[in-house]
Structure formats: C-alpha cells, structure tokens
Amino acid sequence: MTSTSRILSPKSLYFVVFISGMTSLGLEMAASRLLGNVFGSSNLVWASIIGLILIYLTVGYFVGGRLADRHPEPALFCKILIFAGFSGVIIPVIAQPILRFAADAFDLLNLGVLAGSFVSVMVLMLLPMILLGTASPFAIRLSMDDTASAGQVSGKIYAISTLGSFIGTFLPSLILIPLIGTYRTFVLFGTILIAIALFFLLKLQGWRRSWLFLAIFVVSSVLLIVGPLGRIKQSAGQVFEGESAYNYIQVLQQDGYYMLRLNEGQGVHSVYKADQDNFFGPWEQFLVGPFFNDPPFAVQEVKSIGIVGLAAGTTARAATHVFGDIPIDGWEIDPQIINVGQKYFAMNEPNLHVYAQDGRWGLEKSSRKYSLIAIDAYRPPYIPPHLTTVEFFRIVYDHLDENGSVVINVGRSLNDRRLIDDMTATIKQVFPSVYVMDLPDTFNSMIFATRKPTRKSNLLQNFIQLSQQPETSSLLLETMQISIANLQEVPDTGTVYTDDLAPIEWVTNTMVLNFILSDDVSTLQE
Numbered sequence: 001m002t003s004t005s006r007i008l009s010p011k012s013l014y015f016v017v018f019i020s021g022m023t024s025l026g027l028e029m030a031a032s033r034l035l036g037n038v039f040g041s042s043n044l045v046w047a048s049i050i051g052l053i054l055i056y057l058t059v060g061y062f063v064g065g066r067l068a069d070r071h072p073e074p075a076l077f078c079k080i081l082i083f084a085g086f087s088g089v090i091i092p093v094i095a096q097p098i099l100r101f102a103a104d105a106f107d108l109l110n111l112g113v114l115a116g117s118f119v120s121v122m123v124l125m126l127l128p129m130i131l132l133g134t135a136s137p138f139a140i141r142l143s144m145d146d147t148a149s150a151g152q153v154s155g156k157i158y159a160i161s162t163l164g165s166f167i168g169t170f171l172p173s174l175i176l177i178p179l180i181g182t183y184r185t186f187v188l189f190g191t192i193l194i195a196i197a198l199f200f201l202l203k204l205q206g207w208r209r210s211w212l213f214l215a216i217f218v219v220s221s222v223l224l225i226v227g228p229l230g231r232i233k234q235s236a237g238q239v240f241e242g243e244s245a246y247n248y249i250q251v252l253q254q255d256g257y258y259m260l261r262l263n264e265g266q267g268v269h270s271v272y273k274a275d276q277d278n279f280f281g282p283w284e285q286f287l288v289g290p291f292f293n294d295p296p297f298a299v300q301e302v303k304s305i306g307i308v309g310l311a312a313g314t315t316a317r318a319a320t321h322v323f324g325d326i327p328i329d330g331w332e333i334d335p336q337i338i339n340v341g342q343k344y345f346a347m348n349e350p351n352l353h354v355y356a357q358d359g360r361w362g363l364e365k366s367s368r369k370y371s372l373i374a375i376d377a378y379r380p381p382y383i384p385p386h387l388t389t390v391e392f393f394r395i396v397y398d399h400l401d402e403n404g405s406v407v408i409n410v411g412r413s414l415n416d417r418r419l420i421d422d423m424t425a426t427i428k429q430v431f432p433s434v435y436v437m438d439l440p441d442t443f444n445s446m447i448f449a450t451r452k453p454t455r456k457s458n459l460l461q462n463f464i465q466l467s468q469q470p471e472t473s474s475l476l477l478e479t480m481q482i483s484i485a486n487l488q489e490v491p492d493t494g495t496v497y498t499d500d501l502a503p504i505e506w507v508t509n510t511m512v513l514n515f516i517l518s519d520d521v522s523t524l525q526e
Contacts, residue, residue, distance in 0.1 A: 008074040008200060013139045014160050019196050020081060020135035021164030022171070026189040027088050027132075028053050029172040031125055033182045034092060037232055037248040038099045039118055040264040042381040042512075043505055052122050053129050060133015067134060068141035077138050078201035082213050084131030085193035089220045091124045092183040092228070100234055128190075136161050178245050178336070183228040191220040235265070240344065244336035251344050258344045260312045260337070267379055270312030272345040277321050277475050282409040282439055283314040284479040285446045286374035287322050289405035291480060292435060292454045295461040299323060299472065301403060302371040307331065308359030308387065309377030312341030316352045319372075322473045325351040329366060331359040360386050360395065369401040375408040380419065381508035388423065388504050389497045393430040397451060404451045406431070412438075412445055416511050417491070420445050422504075425494030435459075436488045446483070460484055 032041065032049050039045050067076075098120050136157055143153045168189070176185040194217050201210050232241055233250060239258075240251035250261045260270040271279045278284055290302050302323045307315055310330030319328060328351055332338050335356040341347035347354075355362050359377055373396050377387055386392060396406050408427075410420055420436060424447060427434050431449035435456055438445050463480045466472045497504065 008077075008142065008204070010143060012200060013143055014157070016077075016081065016196060016200065017135055017139045017157050017161045018164040019193055020084070020132055021161035022168035023085065023088065023164075023189045023193045024057070024129065024132040025165040025168030026172055026176075027091070027125070027128060027168075027186065029169060030177070030182055030185045030189070031091075031121075033172070033177055033243065033248070034095060034099070034186070035118065035121060036263055037182070037243075038264055040266075040382070042509070044381070044509055048118075048122070053125060056126050056129035057133040060130040060135075061137055063130060064134025064137040065141075068138040072141050074142060075201060075204045077135075077142060078197040078204065079213065080131055080134055080138070081197035082194050082201070082216060084128050084135075085190040085197065086216050086220060087131065087190075088128040088193070089187050089190035089223060091121075091128070092186045093223065094124055095121045096183070096228060096230075096232075099232070173245050177243050181228065181243055182232075184224060187220065187224045191217070191224050194220050233265075235261075240340065242336060242340075244334050246334040247337065249334075249336055249340055251340060260340065260345070262337075269379075270314040270341065270345055272312070272314065272317070274346070277318060278478055279314065280482070281314075281442070282376070282444045282446060284318050284475065285437065285439060285483060286315050286372070286376070286407045286409075287319055287476060288437075288446075288459070288480055288483045289372050289374075289407040289448050289450075290403065291462040291466075292405060292433065292448055292450050292456070292458050293403050293452075293462075294454065295458055296465045297403075297458075297462050299466070299476070302326065303401065304328070304368055304370050304372075306363060306366065306368070306370040306373045306399065308363060308373065308375045310341075310354065311337060311376065312345035313347030313349075313352065314345070315374055315376060316349060317346065318475065320349050320351060322476045325349075327368070328352045329355065329362075329368065329370075331355050331357050331362040333358050360384075360392055363399055364395050366399060368399070369404070370399055371401055371404055373400060373404070373406045375406065378408065378410055378419075380411040381505070381512050383419075383504050383508055385497075385502040385504045386499065388426065389499050389502050390426055390429045391499045393427055393449075397430050400451045402451065406449050408447045408449075410445050410447055411443055411511075413443060413511055413514065416514060417445075418494075418507050419504075419511065420447065421491040421494035422497060422507060423447055423494070424491055426497045429496055434490055436490050437483045437486050438488055440482070440486060445488075456487060459487075 032046060035045060035049065139157050140154050144150060172185050176188065198213050198217050201213060207214065235252055237252040237254040238250060239253045242249050247262045250265060252259045252261065256273050258272045259268045262269055291297055304327045305319050307328065307330040310316065310332035316328050316330055330352055338354055338356055377384060408423065410423055412420055424434050424436060427447060427449050432453040433450045435448040436445055463484060467477055
C-alpha cells in the first residue's frame with residue numbers, strides 16, 4: 001500500500017463507494033424515465049435499459065480491477081469518479097434534442113428514427129456506467145493492507161456499494177423526479193459524486209493541481225441551477241407537461257378539446273370540451289353495461305359506480321350526465337393525474353370521490369356495492385397483471401349489487417384478438433354472462449359482464465324502451481346504438497389468468513411487435 005493511499009482512510013473509501021453505488025442506480029432509474037417519456041415504460045424498454053447497463057458495469061469491473069492493480073493511486077480513483085459524475089451530468093443535456101426529435105418521430109410512427117434515438121441515448125450511458133463500475137474493485141485494491149482480510153474487505157465494500165444502490169433506487173422515482181424533474185435528477189446525482197470525489201482529491205493533491213476538476217464541478221453546478229432548456233416535448237397545442245412518480249404527463253389543447261397523454265403519448269387517456277358530452281370513445285361505452293339486465297331496466301336503477309383507472313375523469317363526467325348525482329368512486333394511482341384532471345378536465349363533480357390508490361386494493365377495501373364497475377386501466381403493453389386475474393374479478397363480483405355489471409376497455413390490433421380471448425375466458429370463470437363489442441375506428445373493444453345471467457337481446461329491448469322516454473339522455477341512446485351495432489361473437493377459447501400465472505406480457509409484447517412489423521402501422525398513418 002503506497003503512502004499516498006493512507007491519506008484516503010477506510011471510512012473515506014467506504015463513503016465514496018456508497019455514493020458511487022447510489023449514483024449508479026440513481027442514473028439507471030433516471031435513464032428509465034428519460035427514455036420512458038418518449039419510448040414508454042414497458043418491460044421491453046426496462047429490459048433493454050437494465051441489460052445494457054449491466055453490461056456496461058461488467059466492463060467497468062474488469063477495467064477497474066486491472067487499472068487498480070497497475071496504478072493503485074487514490075488521486076486517480078477520485079479523478080475517475082469525477083469524470084463518471086460529469087459524464088452522467090451531460091447525458092440529459094445531449095439527450096434532450098435527440099429525444100425531442102424522437103418524440104416527433106413517435107407521433108408519426110417513424111420506426112427507423114425511433115430505434116436510432118433509443119440506441120443513441122443508451123450509448124450516452126456507456127461512459128458513466130463503465131467508470132462507476134470501476135469504483136468497487138478500485139476501492140478494494142486501495143483497502144488491501146493484508147491479503148488475509150481480502151474477503152472481509154471485499155464483502156464490506158460490495159455491501160456498502162449495494163446499500164448505496166438501494167438508496168439510489170428509491171430517491172429518483174419517489175422524491176427527486178416528481179420534485180425537480182428527470183434532467184435535474186441526472187445532474188444532481190452526477191454533481192454530488194463530483195463534489196465528494198473532488199473533496200478528497202483536494203486533500204490528496206491540493207487545488208493548484210486540481211483546477212480542471214474544480215472547473216468540472218462549477219460547470220455541473222451551473223447546469224443544475226439553470227435546469228433544462230425548454231420543454232421535454234414540444235407537441236402542438238401543449239398546455240401542460242410534468243413528471244410524477246409514475247408517469248410523464250402531457251395535456252394538449254386542440255380546437256377547444258383538452259386531451260391527456262401519458263409517457264410516449266400513443267393514446268388519449270381522457271378528453272374534455274366544455275360544451276360536449278359525447279366523444280364517441282370508450283369512455284361513454286362503460287355506461288351501457290347495466291342495460292344488459294332484463295328489461296325494462298330503468299336509468300334510476302343505477303345507484304352507484306366504481307371506476308378503476310379514473311385518469312382525468314371523462315367516464316365519471318359522462319356517467320354523471322346520464323345517471324345524475326349518484327355516488328361515483330374513482331381510483332387513480334397517480335395523484336398528479338388527479339390534479340391535472342381537476343385543473344384542465346373539469347373533474348370537480350361533487351358526487352365523484354377520488355382515491356389516489358391502486359385500483360384493486362381500493363376496490364377490495366371499499367364497503368360499497370356498485371351497480372356498475374368500469375375498468376379502464378388496460379392499454380397494451382401497459383396492463384397491470386393483478387387486474388386481469390380470476391381473483392381480481394371475484395373481488396369485482398363481490399362489490400356489485402344484484403343487478404351489477406362490469407365493463408372493461410381492452411386493446412387489440414386489427415388481426416390479433418388474443419387479449420380479448422384471454423380476458424373473456426378469465427371473466428367467464430366468475431360471471432355467468434359475458435359480451436364483447438368492438439368500438440368502430442379504434443383498437444378498443446369493450447367486454448361487458450353481468451352478475452346474474454342475462455341475454456344479449458336485452459340490450460336492444462332496453463334501448464327501444466328508453467328511446468320512447470323523452471327524459472332519456474341522448475348521450476346514453478347514442479352510446480347504446482353504437483354498442484348494439486358492433487356486438488361481436490364471444491370467443492370460446494382463451495387462457496385463464498390467475499394471480500399465480502397471468503402471462504399478460506407475452507400477449508401484449510407480441511401484439512405490439514406484430515403491429516409494428518405489420519401493415520397496420522401504415523394503415524394507421526394513413
């Protein structure tokens with residue numbers, strides 16, 4: 001052990017290793033959001049990020065071990081970490097214009113540009129992760145006073161690094177990204193690492209020999225203070241964008257319509273226009289569910305509604321318009337989306353009770369029995385597996401009144417109906433009557449199920465009866481007409497999902513990939 005290495009005490013080394021471990025996972029989590037804002041946060045995107053970063057770290061372990069054996073110098077160790085921190089700092093600076101370009105390409109489904117942009121951003125992660133990977137083997141080499149304690153020292157350093165990684169896993173998603181954004185989260189982690197490594201470097205060699213690294217710290221600090229230049233995306237009509245612990249959230253205003261988009265922006269999750277009630281989308285189709293009951297079924301028999309996947313409240317607003325001020329419980333896991341709904345989408349109905357909770361947990365804990373439960377939390381490839389199983393639909397069944405119904409918005413492609421097949425097969429395990437309707441000119445299908453046995457013809461009979469009553473909402477009649485005209489044959493086959501085995505990702509991932517590689521993309525672009 002060299003004399004200079006004694007200046008960096010074991011406690012100092014442990015502290016630096018802790019910070020480097022925290023930084024490595026902090027940058028990884030921030031990278032998932034940086035890419036997720038444009039490419040989405042599906043398990044395919046996550047697997048790509050995690051897999052490549054693990055490869056980068058593996059290279060860093062080899063490089064760090066060899067470098068430490070040849071040059072076991074504490075000053076070099078500190079310099080490597082400063083460069084690691086700074087290369088992390090500049091990732092969002094360089095990536096910002098690339099991702100804006102990719103966001104425009106995503107709107108046009110330009111797959112070549114999208115792939116190139118994704119690879120470009122992942123290449124930016126290469127240098128900081130390799131340099132961070134050198135930290136643990138380098139610290140082990142600097143800590144070696146006696147080879148007899150090599151195992152104990154190595155174990156302690158890897159344990160401390162892993163503890164730092166644990167902290168770095170939760171800080172970005174739970175605190176930093178919702179508080180200061182993805183850009184500043186990157187810069188903050190990098191700047192903290194630079195500051196710690198610079199502190200020890202100054203102790204080792206003084207400020208005169210460290211002016212370049214002082215300049216790096218100043219530049220990083222300025223980037224942290226200044227923040228991102230411009231918006232994350234620059235979509236036409238954008239009136240709001242923000243980042244929560246769960247999503248990148250975007251609100252667009254076009255021709256008087258407010259539209260909620262999340263993450264990569266493929267799909268409108270809520271829509272609002274002050275003087276309009278029917279948007280001819282899936283939101284209104286939920287209201288049809290109760291009218292599969294035996295006729296005559298009156299509007300007044302719908303006493304309460306539960307909505308799993310409330311988003312910004314389009315379905316709740318339509319339900320209030322049709323059924324009046326009946327109690328509506330809505331579960332939306334993202335509190336920031338709730339805030340956006342209240343600000344931009346008039347989600348302020350006094351009869352709507354909003355809960356920032358996971359939908360399954362909230363519904364299970366609810367003491368209310370509902371006439372209708374709407375499930376609008378499916379959008380390939382983002383489908384929570386725990387909302388697709390027999391056990392979940394038993395919870396739904398138990399929270400319906402005797403004439404209750406459940407309606408689920410399910411995605412499909414033009415040539416792939418496996419998700420509908422599997423969902424109907426699963427729901428049939430619990431509900432006696434199930435119906436399917438394809439929403440015209442969309443990739444949405446609605447699955448209706450009733451708590452007691454019913455018939456498809458009931459819907460038409462109830463429509464005839466309601467159309468003869470002047471007080472019946474035109475919104476309800478228009479929506480029922482669409483459902484009646486587009487009812488499909490209920491599939492006979494499909495995989496039954498359980499809490500133990502719900503291979504939803506296999507279906508959604510292949511559905512998306514097949515769609516991208518098929519002619520459906522060109523059809524959609526036209």
